[in-house]
Amino acid sequence: MVVRSIATSAAVKSVHTTCSKNLRVDTMNTRLRTMQYAVRGEVPIRAGVLSKELESERQQGISNKRPFGKILFCNIGNPQSVGQKPITFFRSVLSLVDNPRLLTSASVHTLFEDEEIERAHDILSYLPNGSGAYSDSQGVEGIRRNVAQFVEKRDGYSCEPSNIFLTNGASSAIQMLLTALIADENDSIMIPTPQYPIYSALISLLNGKQAGYYLDEESNWSLNLQALESSFDASVSQGHRPRAMVVINPGNPTGNTMSYDDLCTVVRFCEKHNLVLMSDEVYQENCYNPTERPFVSCKKIVQDLGSDVELASFHSTSKGFIGECGRRGGYMEMHNFDPQVQAEIVKLASSGLCSNLDGQLMLDLMVKPPTKGVAYSTHMDEKSAILDSLKVKADMVYEMLNQTPGVSCQPLEGAMYAFPKLDLPKSFVDRAIADGKSPDSMYAISLLESTGICTVPGSGFGQVKGTHHVRMTFLPPKDELENAMKQFQKHHMSIR
Amino acid sequence: MVVRSIATSAAVKSVHTTCSKNLRVDTMNTRLRTMQYAVRGEVPIRAGVLSKELESERQQGISNKRPFGKILFCNIGNPQSVGQKPITFFRSVLSLVDNPRLLTSASVHTLFEDEEIERAHDILSYLPNGSGAYSDSQGVEGIRRNVAQFVEKRDGYSCEPSNIFLTNGASSAIQMLLTALIADENDSIMIPTPQYPIYSALISLLNGKQAGYYLDEESNWSLNLQALESSFDASVSQGHRPRAMVVINPGNPTGNTMSYDDLCTVVRFCEKHNLVLMSDEVYQENCYNPTERPFVSCKKIVQDLGSDVELASFHSTSKGFIGECGRRGGYMEMHNFDPQVQAEIVKLASSGLCSNLDGQLMLDLMVKPPTKGVAYSTHMDEKSAILDSLKVKADMVYEMLNQTPGVSCQPLEGAMYAFPKLDLPKSFVDRAIADGKSPDSMYAISLLESTGICTVPGSGFGQVKGTHHVRMTFLPPKDELENAMKQFQKHHMSIR
Numbered sequence: 001m002v003v004r005s006i007a008t009s010a011a012v013k014s015v016h017t018t019c020s021k022n023l024r025v026d027t028m029n030t031r032l033r034t035m036q037y038a039v040r041g042e043v044p045i046r047a048g049v050l051s052k053e054l055e056s057e058r059q060q061g062i063s064n065k066r067p068f069g070k071i072l073f074c075n076i077g078n079p080q081s082v083g084q085k086p087i088t089f090f091r092s093v094l095s096l097v098d099n100p101r102l103l104t105s106a107s108v109h110t111l112f113e114d115e116e117i118e119r120a121h122d123i124l125s126y127l128p129n130g131s132g133a134y135s136d137s138q139g140v141e142g143i144r145r146n147v148a149q150f151v152e153k154r155d156g157y158s159c160e161p162s163n164i165f166l167t168n169g170a171s172s173a174i175q176m177l178l179t180a181l182i183a184d185e186n187d188s189i190m191i192p193t194p195q196y197p198i199y200s201a202l203i204s205l206l207n208g209k210q211a212g213y214y215l216d217e218e219s220n221w222s223l224n225l226q227a228l229e230s231s232f233d234a235s236v237s238q239g240h241r242p243r244a245m246v247v248i249n250p251g252n253p254t255g256n257t258m259s260y261d262d263l264c265t266v267v268r269f270c271e272k273h274n275l276v277l278m279s280d281e282v283y284q285e286n287c288y289n290p291t292e293r294p295f296v297s298c299k300k301i302v303q304d305l306g307s308d309v310e311l312a313s314f315h316s317t318s319k320g321f322i323g324e325c326g327r328r329g330g331y332m333e334m335h336n337f338d339p340q341v342q343a344e345i346v347k348l349a350s351s352g353l354c355s356n357l358d359g360q361l362m363l364d365l366m367v368k369p370p371t372k373g374v375a376y377s378t379h380m381d382e383k384s385a386i387l388d389s390l391k392v393k394a395d396m397v398y399e400m401l402n403q404t405p406g407v408s409c410q411p412l413e414g415a416m417y418a419f420p421k422l423d424l425p426k427s428f429v430d431r432a433i434a435d436g437k438s439p440d441s442m443y444a445i446s447l448l449e450s451t452g453i454c455t456v457p458g459s460g461f462g463q464v465k466g467t468h469h470v471r472m473t474f475l476p477p478k479d480e481l482e483n484a485m486k487q488f489q490k491h492h493m494s495i496r
Numbered sequence: 497m498v499v500r501s502i503a504t505s506a507a508v509k510s511v512h513t514t515c516s517k518n519l520r521v522d523t524m525n526t527r528l529r530t531m532q533y534a535v536r537g538e539v540p541i542r543a544g545v546l547s548k549e550l551e552s553e554r555q556q557g558i559s560n561k562r563p564f565g566k567i568l569f570c571n572i573g574n575p576q577s578v579g580q581k582p583i584t585f586f587r588s589v590l591s592l593v594d595n596p597r598l599l600t601s602a603s604v605h606t607l608f609e610d611e612e613i614e615r616a617h618d619i620l621s622y623l624p625n626g627s628g629a630y631s632d633s634q635g636v637e638g639i640r641r642n643v644a645q646f647v648e649k650r651d652g653y654s655c656e657p658s659n660i661f662l663t664n665g666a667s668s669a670i671q672m673l674l675t676a677l678i679a680d681e682n683d684s685i686m687i688p689t690p691q692y693p694i695y696s697a698l699i700s701l702l703n704g705k706q707a708g709y710y711l712d713e714e715s716n717w718s719l720n721l722q723a724l725e726s727s728f729d730a731s732v733s734q735g736h737r738p739r740a741m742v743v744i745n746p747g748n749p750t751g752n753t754m755s756y757d758d759l760c761t762v763v764r765f766c767e768k769h770n771l772v773l774m775s776d777e778v779y780q781e782n783c784y785n786p787t788e789r790p791f792v793s794c795k796k797i798v799q800d801l802g803s804d805v806e807l808a809s810f811h812s813t814s815k816g817f818i819g820e821c822g823r824r825g826g827y828m829e830m831h832n833f834d835p836q837v838q839a840e841i842v843k844l845a846s847s848g849l850c851s852n853l854d855g856q857l858m859l860d861l862m863v864k865p866p867t868k869g870v871a872y873s874t875h876m877d878e879k880s881a882i883l884d885s886l887k888v889k890a891d892m893v894y895e896m897l898n899q900t901p902g903v904s905c906q907p908l909e910g911a912m913y914a915f916p917k918l919d920l921p922k923s924f925v926d927r928a929i930a931d932g933k934s935p936d937s938m939y940a941i942s943l944l945e946s947t948g949i950c951t952v953p954g955s956g957f958g959q960v961k962g963t964h965h966v967r968m969t970f971l972p973p974k975d976e977l978e979n980a981m982k983q984f985q986k987h988h989m990s991i992r
Contacts, residue, residue, distance in 0.1 A: 040846035081629035095595035107603040133577035134821040326853035350536035357822035358854040
């Protein structure tokens, strides 16, 4: 601590206030301080401030002098925050299980469909104490059985409920596995570039090393074996020990869906180098070209190839057509892992007691949707409406981006995002660099300030040096999104 | 990897299977491997196996040869798993908010009380997208405002919503703060002995050091300034840097409630040594002698003393009379912290996106219960019934423990646990040591196997060397608990 003998009392006070804290920026965990998470970083934070200003001005009757009336939050895959309605069946059953008094009320049959009531009774049969108690650390056994059946039906291979971990969203499952994996600061994790930044954030927090491998943007973000081998070799040559490889399929932020062949390449690569494979499959229901490019799980590929690769697969209730982000429901399937390691991960889960029960319940409903009667037909109508609308919006955004001079975007086959490449004028790039900013951050801020559209700079996900991107969701209602895309086009062409 | 040139093919296969894994017990994160969490450790795991055996035998019609018919899970504070009913108002409002279709149904007024409907509308006013979207990383602002008002009303001092973090249970808040605090392996955290093992588990996982300070069992687990100073000095003399001090009030596993004077001692001690104070107050509603020993928050003490100690306070929906463990609702209030550090903790929260919304909603209801009409009177009746029953059971367990020769237990003023001290015969202790077990673990296992009562050995919480304890909840229904205590007495007197 610096001791200052001559100072004004205000300065002394200020120094004292700053220095007397035990927990300061300079005494805190450096790994947390340097960790970055762009999805809720600088641009979204600025958007939040603008949104509050707009709201406060509206309340005070102050006229809005900005070129936009509201902020369009395209920074995060949060469907129900931009108008998507919850699925009726899921919320009906959730309310019956959380408030079982409704099940015995006289009007239950006028308020709920038969299948909803049946499903609630079904759940209460394997959740006899209801949703208010801690469950097993790994999650309710009956729910893990249903998840295992869902996986079996999807892939055509067996799945053990004891390999399923129910978690607070996929994020928490990813953190559990990386916590077990990263043994010291030389352990590296291979992640795609670009990637969803929870990987870079957690690797940094857990004191590991990133080993980025590039996806090939020009061929629709496909995988390149040579890029994988280079990334592996580069990591080893720095004295690091690659432990695992992450794939995100369908891609976030890239919006592609991986081909069967690319997935085989991944599994063979992990076999060759004895890597754990982490497969982030939270967008598996978000496939917009399912005939030509269907989703195939890594679990199926591993089984098709008869591989013994250690595979951890992640899924969530937050995406798909459900979009139940607030529930924080998710699961991890551990396949081919050492049972002793799996027991250690159970211990880790048990130190947090269990994941939240409403998240577990939503997951249960997601993997076992209605199959008959009115509940089924309503459910299928709602599902199609949401997925069809996402496909329409994906196509529109794809076309409007590619119609814009200086913007190119690969086909949007899956997930909820476009990740367009932006040609930026040299003067703009130079100005950003002179200001100590990344050009794409300056771009995203200027887009926000002039149109109200909140995106995330490509640098938050990783990109080839010298290229510039932003990630934007195509979740908002079609008319708002169409208008926003027109604003985007206008703004992009005005960039100097 | 060991290469074996001569081996049977089965052995080769087995060696291969074990050694080919990337993630093995010997290559995983050592800090996770050595981490212990006794609340769901050896004894509860054995209890789970026994419980399944009993169930399976019952289903197959095999007669039970054990001296007990079921396992009584007294290892964990999980009220609704042992028969406590959820509070009507909370579940009613939760179901209305999660399934707002009910609000517009014709029978809403026959199914729900006016206050329940009003409260649901109130919540939806500050949660306009409902409970299916990610909230702010720190939690829904309207809920944080209600938490702040609850804290203000409780303590008589102001509280800022921006200092409130809504989390997946208190566990997750504790992990966030310790993640920021533990900067390297020399940072130590002062924790009580005995303590709730999430502290020792997380300190170990996050690569910090424990500095245990003893509570004085004989004077009802009170604080001893000399013990605090010795613990601090011992940590410093080992080259460690004490960063924070943890208090658990009311005490877990000790069942005491801290006096006003002891709390002042804690705050002054933290001031003197510039320590962050972490106050675990999840049992603040569980006080069974509120006239003589009321709960006082550390926040109030810090304000009463005009102290600038950095204080993090934790609370939860899992305990109190609510017992909504499955919701995983909790909050942390950060008081007197550096705003820059607080911003880093917001970033950490945002990397997990947000805590689950049903947990946030339950917390909202907990801090703002009904105030009028039928909903209010029902609520107060349910609350009193649960708290009165807990008091009766605490008194019964206290008396029956102290009536048992060789067992002593301090007054049970708060929380949900008894932590009796057990005199064990020398022959028993010697046998345990010869078997490489801690005597209290061997005791807890023998208690389980002969009575079906599942407890947690004192060694999982920490205890003075040479003393032996178990922790048991007094949550089960009174008749079951009374019967269990009789079995306990019989078992204890049979120990040789």
